[in-house]
Amino acid sequence: MRKTFYMEKLLLEKKIINKEQALDFMVERIKKGPIFEEMALKLGVIDQHQLLQILKLKYHFKGLSVEEIALHNKMISKEQLQKVKDEILDNLPAAEKVLLEKEILGPEVLKDVKKETEEKVGLVEKRMTYLQASETFQGLNIKDLFDLGDLVEEENFKKGETIVKDGDEANDFYFLSSGQVKVTKPNEKENSPDIFITMISSPEIFGEASIFEEEKRTANVIAESDVRALKFDRLDFLAFLNSHSDAALVILMDMVKRLIRRIGDTNRELAFERKDFVDQSSVDDLINQLL
Numbered sequence: 001m002r003k004t005f006y007m008e009k010l011l012l013e014k015k016i017i018n019k020e021q022a023l024d025f026m027v028e029r030i031k032k033g034p035i036f037e038e039m040a041l042k043l044g045v046i047d048q049h050q051l052l053q054i055l056k057l058k059y060h061f062k063g064l065s066v067e068e069i070a071l072h073n074k075m076i077s078k079e080q081l082q083k084v085k086d087e088i089l090d091n092l093p094a095a096e097k098v099l100l101e102k103e104i105l106g107p108e109v110l111k112d113v114k115k116e117t118e119e120k121v122g123l124v125e126k127r128m129t130y131l132q133a134s135e136t137f138q139g140l141n142i143k144d145l146f147d148l149g150d151l152v153e154e155e156n157f158k159k160g161e162t163i164v165k166d167g168d169e170a171n172d173f174y175f176l177s178s179g180q181v182k183v184t185k186p187n188e189k190e191n192s193p194d195i196f197i198t199m200i201s202s203p204e205i206f207g208e209a210s211i212f213e214e215e216k217r218t219a220n221v222i223a224e225s226d227v228r229a230l231k232f233d234r235l236d237f238l239a240f241l242n243s244h245s246d247a248a249l250v251i252l253m254d255m256v257k258r259l260i261r262r263i264g265d266t267n268r269e270l271a272f273e274r275k276d277f278v279d280q281s282s283v284d285d286l287i288n289q290l291l
Contacts, residue, residue, distance in 0.1 A: 159223050
């Protein structure tokens with residue numbers, strides 16, 4: 001749900017209106033908004049001569065819209081068409097104005113809903129700034145980034161708090177917005193400290209393996225400092241990927257690269273530890289032989 005229609009989304013969530021009413025309301029706003037020709041001229045996508053040509057063609061092809069004729073006759077590109085449509089949606093009459101005109105809500109209720117909408121949009125935009133710090137999400141357009149920011153939950157952890165516990169259900173993953181976390185594995189030896197795996201510093205994603213398979217957690221993640229993280233519910237995130245194909249390609253490609261890189265880093269760390277262990281053992285054996 002784009003920012004333009006966030007009030008409708010909120011009214012639906014509060015069950016003040018139903019889906020049919022929300023759809024009628026959005027259509028009413030679009031009808032009252034700028035038309036394609038007006039916005040295309042304003043943005044300089046077409047000129048008046050081209051518009052005249054389009055209107056002449058429309059007379060002969062009455063079943064086609066102005067934008068369909070312009071696109072078919074290569075007067076505009078698909079990218080330009082999308083730009084005009086986005087600008088139209090961003091310049092619709094205010095939701096509260098149309099709601100008052102249709103007498104769907106009273107002035108006092110509308111005032112409260114408007115205030116809550118602005119607060120929620122503000123929170124989403126704040127999360128967007130956090131997400132933009134990550135390479136994973138930097139390639140997303142503003143619309144997709146807004147939708148992504150709308151589905152995450154912000155969580156804060158104090159130093160020493162457990163964020164993810166080995167053996168728990170893996171129903172979500174995290175974007176580490178600020179701070180540092182430690183990844184450990186329970187030690188099978190009784191009364192022995194957990195095995196250190198790696199450190200993760202912001203901005204970084206962790207727990208993303210849960211996206212690809214429904215398994216239990218295979219490690220602990222503990223806050224090494226005060227931490228701010230954005231939590232993604234697995235099912236909500238999969239629904240987002242399904243409805244945002246361009247964003248899905250950008251995100252998944254980056255996540256796969258990061259997983260491969262992290263596996264390589266972990267393998268190198270373990271190999272280094274094994275090397276240290278073998279070298280120390282060899283030294284001990286040599287000392288024992290000499291004594």
